[in-house]
Amino acid sequence: MASRSDGAHRLVNITQGRRLDLFEYQGKQLFARHGIPVPSGEIVDTPEAARAAAERIGGTVVVKAQVQVGGRGKAGGIQLAKTPDEAEVHARNILGMNIKDHIVHSVWIEAASEIVKEYYASVTFDRSEKKPLVMLSAEGGMDIEEVARTNPSALATLHVDPLTGFQAHHARWLVFHAGIDEGARAGVVNILQQLYAAFTDLDSMLMEINPLIWTASGDVVALDAKVTIDNNALYRHPDLLALQTSVTDDPQERMAQEKGVTYVKLDGDVGILGNGAGLVMSTLDVVALAGGRPANFLDAGGGSKADEVVAALEVLLSDPKVKVLLINIFGGITRCDEVANGLLTALDKLNATLPIVVRLDGTNEDEGRRIISEQAPANVVVEPTMLSAAQRAVELAKGV
Amino acid sequence: MSILVDKNTKLVVQGITGREGAFHATRNKAYGTNVVAGVTPGKAGQDVEGIPVFNTVRDAVEETGANTAMVFVPPRFATDALYEAIESGVELIICITEGIPAHDMMGVYTHLRRGNQTLIGPNCPGIISPGEASVGIMPTQVFNPGRVGLVSRSGTLTYQISKELALLGIGQSSVVGIGGDPVVGSSFIDIVSRFDADPDTDLIVMVGEIGGNEEEKAAEFIAAHVTTPVVSYIAGFQAPPGKQMGHAGAIITGSSGTAQGKKEALEAKGVRVGTNPTEVAQLAQEALAAL
Numbered sequence: 001m002a003s004r005s006d007g008a009h010r011l012v013n014i015t016q017g018r019r020l021d022l023f024e025y026q027g028k029q030l031f032a033r034h035g036i037p038v039p040s041g042e043i044v045d046t047p048e049a050a051r052a053a054a055e056r057i058g059g060t061v062v063v064k065a066q067v068q069v070g071g072r073g074k075a076g077g078i079q080l081a082k083t084p085d086e087a088e089v090h091a092r093n094i095l096g097m098n099i100k101d102h103i104v105h106s107v108w109i110e111a112a113s114e115i116v117k118e119y120y121a122s123v124t125f126d127r128s129e130k131k132p133l134v135m136l137s138a139e140g141g142m143d144i145e146e147v148a149r150t151n152p153s154a155l156a157t158l159h160v161d162p163l164t165g166f167q168a169h170h171a172r173w174l175v176f177h178a179g180i181d182e183g184a185r186a187g188v189v190n191i192l193q194q195l196y197a198a199f200t201d202l203d204s205m206l207m208e209i210n211p212l213i214w215t216a217s218g219d220v221v222a223l224d225a226k227v228t229i230d231n232n233a234l235y236r237h238p239d240l241l242a243l244q245t246s247v248t249d250d251p252q253e254r255m256a257q258e259k260g261v262t263y264v265k266l267d268g269d270v271g272i273l274g275n276g277a278g279l280v281m282s283t284l285d286v287v288a289l290a291g292g293r294p295a296n297f298l299d300a301g302g303g304s305k306a307d308e309v310v311a312a313l314e315v316l317l318s319d320p321k322v323k324v325l326l327i328n329i330f331g332g333i334t335r336c337d338e339v340a341n342g343l344l345t346a347l348d349k350l351n352a353t354l355p356i357v358v359r360l361d362g363t364n365e366d367e368g369r370r371i372i373s374e375q376a377p378a379n380v381v382v383e384p385t386m387l388s389a390a391q392r393a394v395e396l397a398k399g400v
Numbered sequence: 401m402s403i404l405v406d407k408n409t410k411l412v413v414q415g416i417t418g419r420e421g422a423f424h425a426t427r428n429k430a431y432g433t434n435v436v437a438g439v440t441p442g443k444a445g446q447d448v449e450g451i452p453v454f455n456t457v458r459d460a461v462e463e464t465g466a467n468t469a470m471v472f473v474p475p476r477f478a479t480d481a482l483y484e485a486i487e488s489g490v491e492l493i494i495c496i497t498e499g500i501p502a503h504d505m506m507g508v509y510t511h512l513r514r515g516n517q518t519l520i521g522p523n524c525p526g527i528i529s530p531g532e533a534s535v536g537i538m539p540t541q542v543f544n545p546g547r548v549g550l551v552s553r554s555g556t557l558t559y560q561i562s563k564e565l566a567l568l569g570i571g572q573s574s575v576v577g578i579g580g581d582p583v584v585g586s587s588f589i590d591i592v593s594r595f596d597a598d599p600d601t602d603l604i605v606m607v608g609e610i611g612g613n614e615e616e617k618a619a620e621f622i623a624a625h626v627t628t629p630v631v632s633y634i635a636g637f638q639a640p641p642g643k644q645m646g647h648a649g650a651i652i653t654g655s656s657g658t659a660q661g662k663k664e665a666l667e668a669k670g671v672r673v674g675t676n677p678t679e680v681a682q683l684a685q686e687a688l689a690a691l
Binding site: 132203275278284289363 | 525558633677
């Protein structure tokens with residue numbers, strides 16, 4: 001079951017451009033391909049495979065839970081293993097572990113590093129400036145937001161012109177201003193350049209290394225990897241599209257993924273279908289203001305066609321918690337008669353008996369309303385406004 | 401009066417022979433917009449409902465004097481279409497296309513800001529100045545001529561609020577959908593300042609939603625520079641507090657990005673914020689009555 005905060009994360013993504021978040025091991029594999037040094041490692045999903053991987057890597061290894069949530073270390077999801085036996089034991093404990101509602105399905109086994117200093121490096125998309133922002137600090141390994149708050153001079157930041165790119169002098173400026181130790185400077189300059197190149201080559205929205213370490217042998221190595229890719233650019237990156245990323249355990253969310261429906265589960269009982277992210281969010285708000293609790297966010301898209309409406313309703317109707325459906329459509333590209341026909345098809349196919357409140361406005365609204373009032377079964381009611389529709393749905397959910 | 405599109409708009413539609421491009425170009429023309437040309441490479445000499453088609457935007461501009469371009473090109477080709485529109489010299493570009501990669505748009509945005517052309521969108525419903533011109537995909541029947549300037553990040557929510565305004569007998573000078581993508585050509589601040597300079601806009605309605613910090617920045621700008629009254633609506637109060645992957649994002653915005661945070665930022669600067677579309681229309685009515 002996805003956590004509530006997870007849902008919020010994806011809801012924000014929906015409204016800001018969807019993104020693909022990678023696991024640490026996937027990020028490290030991409031780093032390695034882009035010339036950023038990472039410890040050697042293997043990804044495994046059984047204790048036995050963890051032992052075999054530890055044997056191949058040799059020496060002390062780290063067993064790291066692969067989940068997309070912070071606080072793995074505190075939860076016991078990162079363990080040092082001096083022998084293959086220990087690696088197997090740790091993997092057995094960590095696999096299946098629940099870390100903040102994320103189940104661990106795999107562990108990354110990597111060679112342990114001798115850390116002299118921990119730094120922080122990232123390239124991110126700065127939405128406010130609409131430019132890439134490179135950040136570097138000599139105070140890594142810890143909560144970097146805390147560093148930014150309490151000691152902002154320890155964080156060197158630099159916006160990059162996306163048309164002229166990130167040059168070596170930018171990397172040098174950052175390294176000097178962040179106060180990187182002399183012996184590590186060349187390594188950090190190199191990594192910043194590779195990191196920026198990877199950021200642009202992979203259409204990334206975030207590449208974060210915390211900690212970036214300076215080792216006893218004098219190397220600079222990425223000990224962690226947080227990588228986020230712009231979904232809109234995945235057509236250019238078929239290899240990334242094929243990556244196995246976080247799997248949802250929720251049946252409705254899985255169904256929505258398969259059908260290509262933009263859906264986030266919430267914890268109420270009023271199922272919601274709308275078109276356009278802003279209108280759907282507004283619908284959730286209006287349902288809450290009417291005293292109800294939305295069961296989900298579902299955006300059927302700006303150009304909803306009949307079969308998309310059918311797919312969306314299939315997802316909603318499969319949720320046993322949903323007591324009533326609220327369909328709120330304002331047609332622009334979407335035509336209300338198509339939505340009405342989709343609704344009839346879906347009801348016919350899915351044999352739904354729960355109450356359904358429909359509000360249709362916009363392109364071909366009269367035709368859409370006529371189709372529903374003439375042909376829909378008695379459990380479907382049409383309301384004239386968004387507010388009245390939300391109030392009616394909430395009353396029905398409460399059994400009034 | 402109005403902003404951005406009006407009776408003087410001469411529109412060229414890029415991607416006019418596509419299904420959506422043809423449908424909406426024809427509708428825009430039927431509304432009274434002066435649609436002077438379309439562009440689809442290789443289809444010069446054809447026409448779409450009487451609108452002549454050219455191979456390139458430059459040809460279209462040279463032949464017809466088009467001053468505004470609308471981009472209806474699929475996302476893989478839209479970046480090129482945007483650069484082509486910019487080079488043609490049109491004053492205003494409106495990009496409807498959804499799904500353009502953010503890195504492409506960072507480049508387009510940076511290039512554009514070096515000149516003085518205006519881009520609205522991408523991933524936006526367009527602009528309508530009721531009674532004068534409609535450029536985009538908005539359902540024109542919910543808009544009426546009037547003196548409210550409406551600017552929004554969301555398409556369908558724009559229609560909803562216009563409908564609520566219409567129920568109270570309130571029309572618009574212009575309605576601008578700036579688009580919901582991470583990189584859009586024009587911000588709330590850009591459009592609010594245009595409305596503020598428009599003598600026929602008496603009130604500005606700004607419709608935002610969760611994410612980013614554009615509403616917070618607009619609140620500061622309104623307090624410092626805008627004399628026209630502003631009311632606002634923010635969608636997404638029911639979105640539970642979010643969690644971001646990594647920490648870089650939170651460091652740069654210094655803003656929570658929540659609906660509540662945006663509402664408070666606006667109210668702190670004297671902008672009233674409605675909790676639902678019906679209420680924001682009522683706030684607009686009250687503000688107009690107080691003028």
